[in-house]
Amino acid sequence: MKQPALTVTTPSERELVMTREFAAPRGMVFDALTKPELVQRWLLGPPGWTMPVCDIDLRVGGKWRNADGREMGMGGTFKEMVRPSRLVATESYDDHWTGGETLVTTELVETRGKTTVSTTVRYATREARDAALKMGATKGLEASYVRLDELLTA
Amino acid sequence: MKPHSYTLDATFAALADPTRRAILARLASGEASVAELAEPFDMSQPAISKHLKVLERAGLISRGREAQRRPRRLEPRPLAEATDWIERYRRIWEGNYKRLDALLQELKDKQKRTVDALLDEVKPKAKRKRRPR
Numbered sequence: 001m002k003q004p005a006l007t008v009t010t011p012s013e014r015e016l017v018m019t020r021e022f023a024a025p026r027g028m029v030f031d032a033l034t035k036p037e038l039v040q041r042w043l044l045g046p047p048g049w050t051m052p053v054c055d056i057d058l059r060v061g062g063k064w065r066n067a068d069g070r071e072m073g074m075g076g077t078f079k080e081m082v083r084p085s086r087l088v089a090t091e092s093y094d095d096h097w098t099g100g101e102t103l104v105t106t107e108l109v110e111t112r113g114k115t116t117v118s119t120t121v122r123y124a125t126r127e128a129r130d131a132a133l134k135m136g137a138t139k140g141l142e143a144s145y146v147r148l149d150e151l152l153t154a
Numbered sequence: 155m156k157p158h159s160y161t162l163d164a165t166f167a168a169l170a171d172p173t174r175r176a177i178l179a180r181l182a183s184g185e186a187s188v189a190e191l192a193e194p195f196d197m198s199q200p201a202i203s204k205h206l207k208v209l210e211r212a213g214l215i216s217r218g219r220e221a222q223r224r225p226r227r228l229e230p231r232p233l234a235e236a237t238d239w240i241e242r243y244r245r246i247w248e249g250n251y252k253r254l255d256a257l258l259q260e261l262k263d264k265q266k267r268t269v270d271a272l273l274d275e276v277k278p279k280a281k282r283k284r285r286p287r
Contacts, residue, residue: 003248003251003252003255006244006247006248006251008240008243008244008247010240016243018244018247020247020251022251022254022255022258023255023258023259024258024259024261024262028258028261028262028265029258031261032254032257032258032261038257038261041253041257042250042251042253042254042256042257043250043254044249044250044253045246045249045250047249
């Protein structure tokens with residue numbers, strides 16, 4: 001089966017928007033985005049990454065935290081929570097390599113049993129956005145190479 | 155630090171300097187010798203050579219075989235890797251979302267099995283027909 005297209009756009013200089021359709025009803029997708037035991041199954045980043053730590057206190061004012069147990073950890077606070085259509089949360093990395101806190105808005109729209117998820121990441125500044133993307137790319141590439149190393153030396 | 159991550163860091167460090175970016179832009183239109191590169195930048199050849207060394211270490215340029223001129227040329231691959239960050243970001247999320255697709259399919263299958271089992275228990279068969287598949 002062909003994967004639905006993922007679009008990534010930068011509509012303003014502080015924002016990044018990702019949109020993707022999923023072949024499942026909205027409530028199910030919302031659960032997959034917010035229940036730790038489900039989030040840990042898919043939100044892993046580049047190959048080789050895992051997420052042993054995933055705490056989600058799903059309510060306005062509640063905290064969330066993900067970590068890979070080694071170097072990457074991130075977390076934030078929920079600002080809005082409207083099951084199953086909308087989620088707004090702050091997000092920042094432990095070591096602040098993204099250049100500060102971002103505000104992540106996730107919207108879910110269901111049409112005929114399929115759900116379109118759009119995620120808007122708003123950075124504090126344009127520089128923060130560009131730095132985050134570049135660093136994300138760097139870290140992602142490093143992780144891939146580390147995995148390649150592991151394969152080659154196995 | 156491992157050699158490969160050093161290289162990538164070196165790529166970003168190399169790109170952070172405006173003179174080095176200008177050198178890359180110049181080399182994008184064809185190879186050039188150190189003297190040819192030094193000219194438009196109003197810099198001494200040793201100063202340019204220093205920048206070239208940084209670019210070379212980062213894998214962004216290489217030297218031609220021509221013995222006397224040793225022209226520098228652009229190596230496009232690391233540059234594309236370093237600058238094409240949206241594409242890379244997209245790829246990471248494509249990986250994530252592919253796993254999410256599989257998970258959702260699993261949840262749907264599970265839900266269907268639960269509903270089927272319940273229907274089998276409840277019966278009568280008339281009720282079963284009402285449920286669209």
